[in-house]
Amino acid sequence: MQLTAPLDMHLHLRDGEMLENIAKSSASTFSGAIIMPNLVPPVSSKEEVIAYKERIMAAIGDEKFTPYMTLFFKPSYDKAFLESVKEVITAIKLYPAGITTNSEGGVSGFDVEELRPALEAMSELNIPLCVHGETNGFVMDREAEFVSIYERLATAFPKLKIIMEHITTKESVEALDKFENLYATITLHHLIITLDDVAGGMLKPHLFCKPIAKRPEDRSALLKVALEAHPKVMFGSDSAPHPKHAKESCGCAAGVFTAPIALQVLAELFENEKAPLENLQAFISGNAQKIYGVTPVSKTVTLEKKAFTVPSDYNGVVPMYADETLAYSIKEVRE
Amino acid sequence: MQLTAPLDMHLHLRDGEMLENIAKSSASTFSGAIIMPNLVPPVSSKEEVIAYKERIMAAIGDEKFTPYMTLFFKPSYDKAFLESVKEVITAIKLYPAGITTNSEGGVSGFDVEELRPALEAMSELNIPLCVHGETNGFVMDREAEFVSIYERLATAFPKLKIIMEHITTKESVEALDKFENLYATITLHHLIITLDDVAGGMLKPHLFCKPIAKRPEDRSALLKVALEAHPKVMFGSDSAPHPKHAKESCGCAAGVFTAPIALQVLAELFENEKAPLENLQAFISGNAQKIYGVTPVSKTVTLEKKAFTVPSDYNGVVPMYADETLAYSIKEVRE
Numbered sequence: 001m002q003l004t005a006p007l008d009m010h011l012h013l014r015d016g017e018m019l020e021n022i023a024k025s026s027a028s029t030f031s032g033a034i035i036m037p038n039l040v041p042p043v044s045s046k047e048e049v050i051a052y053k054e055r056i057m058a059a060i061g062d063e064k065f066t067p068y069m070t071l072f073f074k075p076s077y078d079k080a081f082l083e084s085v086k087e088v089i090t091a092i093k094l095y096p097a098g099i100t101t102n103s104e105g106g107v108s109g110f111d112v113e114e115l116r117p118a119l120e121a122m123s124e125l126n127i128p129l130c131v132h133g134e135t136n137g138f139v140m141d142r143e144a145e146f147v148s149i150y151e152r153l154a155t156a157f158p159k160l161k162i163i164m165e166h167i168t169t170k171e172s173v174e175a176l177d178k179f180e181n182l183y184a185t186i187t188l189h190h191l192i193i194t195l196d197d198v199a200g201g202m203l204k205p206h207l208f209c210k211p212i213a214k215r216p217e218d219r220s221a222l223l224k225v226a227l228e229a230h231p232k233v234m235f236g237s238d239s240a241p242h243p244k245h246a247k248e249s250c251g252c253a254a255g256v257f258t259a260p261i262a263l264q265v266l267a268e269l270f271e272n273e274k275a276p277l278e279n280l281q282a283f284i285s286g287n288a289q290k291i292y293g294v295t296p297v298s299k300t301v302t303l304e305k306k307a308f309t310v311p312s313d314y315n316g317v318v319p320m321y322a323d324e325t326l327a328y329s330i331k332e333v334r335e
Numbered sequence: 336m337q338l339t340a341p342l343d344m345h346l347h348l349r350d351g352e353m354l355e356n357i358a359k360s361s362a363s364t365f366s367g368a369i370i371m372p373n374l375v376p377p378v379s380s381k382e383e384v385i386a387y388k389e390r391i392m393a394a395i396g397d398e399k400f401t402p403y404m405t406l407f408f409k410p411s412y413d414k415a416f417l418e419s420v421k422e423v424i425t426a427i428k429l430y431p432a433g434i435t436t437n438s439e440g441g442v443s444g445f446d447v448e449e450l451r452p453a454l455e456a457m458s459e460l461n462i463p464l465c466v467h468g469e470t471n472g473f474v475m476d477r478e479a480e481f482v483s484i485y486e487r488l489a490t491a492f493p494k495l496k497i498i499m500e501h502i503t504t505k506e507s508v509e510a511l512d513k514f515e516n517l518y519a520t521i522t523l524h525h526l527i528i529t530l531d532d533v534a535g536g537m538l539k540p541h542l543f544c545k546p547i548a549k550r551p552e553d554r555s556a557l558l559k560v561a562l563e564a565h566p567k568v569m570f571g572s573d574s575a576p577h578p579k580h581a582k583e584s585c586g587c588a589a590g591v592f593t594a595p596i597a598l599q600v601l602a603e604l605f606e607n608e609k610a611p612l613e614n615l616q617a618f619i620s621g622n623a624q625k626i627y628g629v630t631p632v633s634k635t636v637t638l639e640k641k642a643f644t645v646p647s648d649y650n651g652v653v654p655m656y657a658d659e660t661l662a663y664s665i666k667e668v669r670e
Binding site (some may be wrong): 215 | 588
């Protein structure tokens with residue numbers, strides 16, 4: 001099985017030692033990835049974007065891989081600023097304040113008029129808006145409650161490309177077809193797990209993420225649009241490394257680390273569900289190229305049906321499926 | 336504030352070293368408790384009940400405390416066996432197979448005719464049936480789905496006292512008033528937390544329990560019947576100690592340890608919610624005395640409004656509210 005130019009349209013590469021430790025997990029098999037800006041402090045100036053990109057390039061070494069950089073959204077961004085920063089970013093990421101790891105400086109309330117100057121400028125400059133769509137409500141309702149905000153933004157800014165990031169609910173899937181300018185990324189883990197896997201048996205901190213995995217009917221809705229390669233849906237791993245001790249502790253951090261195993265698991269999943277390979281190719285790259293208008297560096301990943309036992313950790317980060325055996329291995333990556 | 340003869344109608348005392356370590360947490364302030372039988376192997380013979388009770392008595396030393404013993408339900412129990420065991424037990428606990436810690440030998444399927452010999456004998460002998468009411472369904476639906484089984488049992492065995500243990504949903508609260516022979520215990524933690532507290536921010540293994548904490552509207556329904564001391568509702572902590580390492584690990588065990596702080600927190604909760612002290616007295620003792628027909632050993636617990644910082648652990652078991660400060664302290668316990 002061959003996949004060409006895999007893209008991960010939602011990736012956390014972190015910074016410092018963690019960046020050094022995990023960057024190659026993505027760069028070795030993906031052609032590029034949308035890099036999330038929620039560092040401490042968040043990436044919110046042109047200089048910070050450039051400097052972060054340089055640190056990423058240093059960490060990936062000689063791999064051929066494009067980090068598509070993003071900026072942390074602030075309502076204060078004006079057109080002049082956005083024009084100047086446009087050349088170094090691919091999108092801007094909006095976080096509701098306090099909703100996930102390092103999102104304290106995000107948006108509170110979603111007053112369209114307050115957001116209008118920045119969002120209209122982005123619309124005119126054709127900069128996509130990536131959104132972590134959760135309210136501060138009850139954990140199982142947060143994303144469904146946010147759909148009305150997506151609809152408000154999509155209506156108020158009809159030319160703005162809005163990416164509903166890491167969607168987890170049937171409500172978000174339904175919103176895709178209601179508004180021309182709404183798109184979505186879906187993670188690997190939300191195609192596979194529900195809350196049952198996180199908290200239905202023993203509590204599994206390594207499957208704890210935000211948004212939290214939802215109900216079986218939500219997972220089914222996500223799986224359907226992924227397997228059919230719905231043209232508005234892209235793969236975005238939301239692969240989010242935390243050190244082992246921060247996951248297995250008294251207050252475990254949110255995030256699932258899937259970068260090194262995503263392609264192998266997707267290959268198995270699409271095969272098991274009898275979805276054609278071309279759909280996986282569209283989900284993993286083609287749709288994103290069209291939605292974002294990007295042309296990734298060439299890379300061909302050959303997968304073979306050969307058992308692969310996932311390591312217990314990658315440089316101290318525990319991946320999804322640690323110590324379990326997957327059906328597919330990566331045989332070769334050709335640039 | 337004085338509470339007399341507090342009873343904990345659902346308690347896990349475990350066995351061996353853990354029993355030694357935590358038995359006094361309950362025995363020092365409660366007059367008695369219903370002791371759950373899910374040891375390994377489960378307590379399922381008269382000899383095992385007697386031997387376990389002796390180990391408990393040894394562990395509590397000179398405290399005045401009655402362990403109300405239970406047997407692990409098996410459909411094979413016949414009337415002759417139940418007659419012989421009746422003198423050493425207060426109730427029998429039914430676990431659906433595999434639903435919680437050490438419940439592998441429990442009931443699969445709830446065929447009334449299969450259960451009839453044992454449950455009719457219990458009904459005739461006036462032995463209450465305590466039930467862990469969860470199906471194997473999706474984690475947020477398991478208890479609500481089980482309500483139809485409660486209703487089937489309550490209808491088929493109208494004279495059998497059925498205690499819906501550690502209820503967590505509005506559906507179970509509603510069932511209380513539909514069937515004369517349905518009763519319920521409610522834990523401390525389910526009066527206080529929802530799934531938001533377990534998984535809405537960081538993941539909190541020490542608040543992970545079975546049944547899992549549910550939605551805000553469920554918590555409100557539980558709180559209402561507790562605060563009004565609904566006559567069919569009793570306090571049962573489901574205090575369930577696990578060693579710290581088993582809670583803070585890759586597959587965390589279910590259970591919240593509340594025994595040493597339950598009375599203090601209940602005092603504060605009832606005060607904050609402006610419920611009369613007599614309701615707390617009924618919830619913590621009076622209702623249980625009537626439902627079970629037990630007369631506890633005398634014990635008067637005096638609480639005072641004085642800050643109490645909860646220890647980080649009690650002999651290696653992390654309690655709810657570890658390192659936090661409660662408004663009430665226990666001033667004196669008089670026998």
